[in-house]
Amino acid sequence: MDAVIDNLPTFLSAFGGTLQLLALSGIGALVLGVIIAAMRISPVASLRAFATVYTEVLRNTPLTLALFFCATLLPYLQFNPGYFPLAVIGLTAYTSPFVAEAVRSGINGVPIGQAEAARSIGLPFGQVLLVIVLPQAVRMVIPPLINVLIALTKNTSVAGAFFVFELFAAGRTLANARGDAVIPILLGVAFFYLLVTVPLGLIAGRIEKKVAVLR
Amino acid sequence: MTISVLYDAPGPVARRRSAMTSVVGAVILIALTAWLISTLAAERTTAAGAVLPGLFDSSRWDIFADPVVWQSLGRGALNTLAMAAVAAVLALAIGVLFSFGRTARSRWIRFPVAVLLEFFRGMPVLLMMLFVLLVFSTGTYWAGVTALAVYNGAIIGEALRAGIRSLPAGQREAGLAIGLHPIRTRLIIEFPQAFRQMLPIIIAQLVVLLKDTSLAYIVGYSELLRTGQNLTNFFGNRYNFSFFFIVLAMYLVMNLILSWVARIVSRRTASRTRPAVVDATVTGPTGGRATAGKGSATPD
Amino acid sequence: MRRRSTRWTIATAAVAALALSACADTGSSTPEPEVVEDAQFEPGTTMAALADAGTITIGTKFDQPLFGLAGPGGVPVGFDVEIGKIIAAELGIAPEDIRWVETVSANREPFIQNGEVDIVIATYTINDTRKEVISFAGPYYEAGQDLLVPAGNPDGITGPEDLADKVVCTVTGSTSEVNIREYATADVLTTDTYTNCLEPLRTGAAQVLTTDNVILAGLADQTDGEFEVVGNPFTAEPYGIGLALDDTEFRNWINDVLEAAYADGRWVAAWEGTAGAVLETPQPPAVDRY
Numbered sequence: 001m002d003a004v005i006d007n008l009p010t011f012l013s014a015f016g017g018t019l020q021l022l023a024l025s026g027i028g029a030l031v032l033g034v035i036i037a038a039m040r041i042s043p044v045a046s047l048r049a050f051a052t053v054y055t056e057v058l059r060n061t062p063l064t065l066a067l068f069f070c071a072t073l074l075p076y077l078q079f080n081p082g083y084f085p086l087a088v089i090g091l092t093a094y095t096s097p098f099v100a101e102a103v104r105s106g107i108n109g110v111p112i113g114q115a116e117a118a119r120s121i122g123l124p125f126g127q128v129l130l131v132i133v134l135p136q137a138v139r140m141v142i143p144p145l146i147n148v149l150i151a152l153t154k155n156t157s158v159a160g161a162f163f164v165f166e167l168f169a170a171g172r173t174l175a176n177a178r179g180d181a182v183i184p185i186l187l188g189v190a191f192f193y194l195l196v197t198v199p200l201g202l203i204a205g206r207i208e209k210k211v212a213v214l215r
Numbered sequence: 216m217t218i219s220v221l222y223d224a225p226g227p228v229a230r231r232r233s234a235m236t237s238v239v240g241a242v243i244l245i246a247l248t249a250w251l252i253s254t255l256a257a258e259r260t261t262a263a264g265a266v267l268p269g270l271f272d273s274s275r276w277d278i279f280a281d282p283v284v285w286q287s288l289g290r291g292a293l294n295t296l297a298m299a300a301v302a303a304v305l306a307l308a309i310g311v312l313f314s315f316g317r318t319a320r321s322r323w324i325r326f327p328v329a330v331l332l333e334f335f336r337g338m339p340v341l342l343m344m345l346f347v348l349l350v351f352s353t354g355t356y357w358a359g360v361t362a363l364a365v366y367n368g369a370i371i372g373e374a375l376r377a378g379i380r381s382l383p384a385g386q387r388e389a390g391l392a393i394g395l396h397p398i399r400t401r402l403i404i405e406f407p408q409a410f411r412q413m414l415p416i417i418i419a420q421l422v423v424l425l426k427d428t429s430l431a432y433i434v435g436y437s438e439l440l441r442t443g444q445n446l447t448n449f450f451g452n453r454y455n456f457s458f459f460f461i462v463l464a465m466y467l468v469m470n471l472i473l474s475w476v477a478r479i480v481s482r483r484t485a486s487r488t489r490p491a492v493v494d495a496t497v498t499g500p501t502g503g504r505a506t507a508g509k510g511s512a513t514p515d
Numbered sequence: 516m517r518r519r520s521t522r523w524t525i526a527t528a529a530v531a532a533l534a535l536s537a538c539a540d541t542g543s544s545t546p547e548p549e550v551v552e553d554a555q556f557e558p559g560t561t562m563a564a565l566a567d568a569g570t571i572t573i574g575t576k577f578d579q580p581l582f583g584l585a586g587p588g589g590v591p592v593g594f595d596v597e598i599g600k601i602i603a604a605e606l607g608i609a610p611e612d613i614r615w616v617e618t619v620s621a622n623r624e625p626f627i628q629n630g631e632v633d634i635v636i637a638t639y640t641i642n643d644t645r646k647e648v649i650s651f652a653g654p655y656y657e658a659g660q661d662l663l664v665p666a667g668n669p670d671g672i673t674g675p676e677d678l679a680d681k682v683v684c685t686v687t688g689s690t691s692e693v694n695i696r697e698y699a700t701a702d703v704l705t706t707d708t709y710t711n712c713l714e715p716l717r718t719g720a721a722q723v724l725t726t727d728n729v730i731l732a733g734l735a736d737q738t739d740g741e742f743e744v745v746g747n748p749f750t751a752e753p754y755g756i757g758l759a760l761d762d763t764e765f766r767n768w769i770n771d772v773l774e775a776a777y778a779d780g781r782w783v784a785a786w787e788g789t790a791g792a793v794l795e796t797p798q799p800p801a802v803d804r805y
Contacts (some may be wrong), residue, residue, distance in 0.1 A: 043222045044236050044357055046241065047236065047240070049390065050240060053413075060467050060471055061467065061470075062429040062466055063430075064429045064430065064432070065463050072711075073459075075714065075720060076259070078254075079256055080720065082720075115220045119221075119222070134219070147373075159394070160705060162707075162711070163704040163705065168339060168341060169705060171342070172687050172688040173688040173692060176620065176688035176689065176690075179624060179642075179647065182349055183346075183349065186345065186346050186349070190338055190342055193339055197336065198333050201337065257743070259717075261665070261716075262665075263667070263669050263717075264665075265665065265666065265717075265741050267717075267741070279586075281587075283588070286587065343623060348625055354629075354631055433621070435617050435621070444710065445578050445585050445668070446579065448577075448578045448710060449586045451737065451738070452713055452737055455710065
């Protein structure tokens with residue numbers, strides 16, 4: 001245990017890196033995901049096609065390869081804002097299709113009569129979606145979205161392999177330096193991840209119960 | 216023809232606007248692709264002034280004429296599938312156990328299972344693989360399989376639980392009313408329905424599992440991605456991006472085939488699941504029931 | 516172009532003959548060590564068990580040019596591999612009866628501890644915390660941490676003291692990372708493989724790659740003269756052979772084998788056939804019988 005306590009400052013600053021990755025790419029993925037979801041159900045065929053291809057390609061690409069693309073091929077293309085932003089871009093892009101699918105499943109859950117009623121009073125697509133359907137979908141979308149965020153929290157660990165300082169990379173460095181205390185250090189790393197994911201899971205469960213009652 | 220209930224059938228103006236958007240979008244995409252290809256094909260000058268051949272230069276691709284390279288990549292792909300297949304079977308089994316534990320009547324079962332579930336859901340797969348390898352001395356293959364099975368089992372378990380909960384209460388009551396034991400009711404009445412309802416999500420999670428085998432590089436299992444990296448090291452760094460594109464394409468093919476199967480399965484079961492705003496026809500039955508719960512695939 | 520074509524030949528040959536012992540780069544081959552016919556060991560020792568089994572499992576790197584590098588045939592080649600063959604031969608085990616297992620930095624100790632491998636020869640630096648969980652024979656080579664820079668050394672870097680405003684790239688959790696953090700640098704980028712570090716050097720996101728000189732030599736060799744090693748090692752990294760903790764008989768025996776190989780030229784032959792293609796032949800280090 002002393003191996004963890006001795007290295008607490010390293011753990012904390014690495015945890016900070018993980019939280020930053022999580023916050024920035026989480027927000028990015030939510031925004032991008034909602035846009036992709038809207039494109040997938042929009043009246044314009046080309047937007048639907050684009051969103052479908054985007055979703056299919058990214059959902060079927062291993063995260064390691066997605067991050068490799070961002071960390072090496074984007075700088076190759078003269079786009080080089082630094083490795084932290086590149087990792088955020090990679091995580092955002094990778095997570096957004098999952099957000100889009102969660103949002104879509106939420107929209108699916110809104111009773112069909114709602115949309116029909118909205119259209120029958122003459123609302124166009126944008127308003128049907130924004131004013132009537134999405135607000136109702138949000139309730140049901142939140143639990144799966146939180147699950148997506150939980151997965152994102154853990155996925156930030158892969159970014160450590162691509163020049164970013166975060167919890168898992170720091171854990172490996174410490175574990176290597178202390179060959180005699182590998183297990184406590186890894187448990188310490190796990191603890192910090194659970195510090196984020198367990199509360200998120202509990203919130204998801206709470207909201208899910210409420211939604212179940214409201215339904 | 217399927218028309219979404221979210222908007223009217225497009226009239227002439229909307230159709231024209233839609234067509235214009237399509238044309239503009241296509242032009243932008245084509246321009247972007249052309250720029251990408253020409254940039255990658257052009258010679259590259261590094262920060263230190265060295266000039267490297269473009270990515271499509273034949274010197275970067277010549278080794279792929281050798282069947283030995285493909286045999287090696289094929290072996291890597293087989294290793295990936297070997298890990299994914301066993302992990303998938305175990306994940307399903309663990310998922311079933313978890314869903315039973317989580318819906319058990321006794322709080323003494325329900326609560327510990329919930330804690331365990333949260334724990335496994337919250338641990339990065341990378342960390343779990345390393346942990347299993349170091350603590351249980353399982354060897355690389357089983358470290359990868361165990362971590363993938365436990366994590367995905369937790370997700371599948373939650374999906375199944377959401378499926379069981381979304382069934383009408385009458386199903387269970389009917390089972391009990393004809394004198395079935397609660398466990399038998401769950402096994403032969405509730406569970407098959409929940410499983411069928413959640414099948415698309417479960418299969419989507421299996422795609423995630425297949426992709427995640429690439430994380431086994433952390434324990435040194437020679438799956439597809441690692442095989443590609445080792446080949447890069449052997450043939451020289453010049454082939455770095457070549458192997459990246461080839462390995463990416465191989466993953467996409469494997470995963471898209473699995474996704475395609477998933478889509479066929481979900482379409483087959485679609486008639487049994489609820490109608491939805493997006494997918495339903497205008498004349499479809501109304502009164503959809505949401506299953507948004509915890510049951511969606513996660514991007515890990 | 517010459518180099519690539521020889522690599523080609525080697526790649527093909529490696530599949531044709533699994534026991535090929537040739538350098539991936541030059542094609543110059545090391546003569547196979549002579550396998551000792553019915554080697555005799557005291558019953559109950561690890562040596563006796565291995566000799567009876569007629570096979571040995573050796574963990575090595577599969578991605579380390581010059582030391583342990585697996586081609587498309589899956590059989591690794593390099594100096595570490597040659598050392599393994601010398602030891603196996605003394606046990607009466609032919610090279611084709613050796614089972615090679617890929618070890619990465621994270622799994623070397625666990626593999627030894629749980630018996631997944633009999634020994635590990637994998638550019639494995641001897642250090643004290645590792646000695647608490649496993650034992651080391653050797654060292655059989657002494658490397659030193661050095662710097663890799665673009666060819667021509669545009670920043671005129673001669674040693675770690677010149678890195679004050681430079682970004683340095685290395686592998687997460689490596690000894691090199693710990694060492695380089697003691698020097699003033701603008702930043703240290705860490706990643707999973709040394710190959711990954713080459714791209715930041717090309718884009719200018721980093722100026723220097725640091726790790727053991729022999730690994731750098733391998734990288735310089737496989738990038739067609741795009742990079743060069745500064746050639747001023749600033750640490751000592753003795754490479755040892757990892758084996759089960761406190762198997763003193765086995766450790767002493769391996770040390771004897773190493774010393775014999777130093778004396779009769781097998782060690783030099785192994786070097787010249789592999790890493791010697793790029794690096795000068797060093798003096799063998801004295802084994803450490805702790």
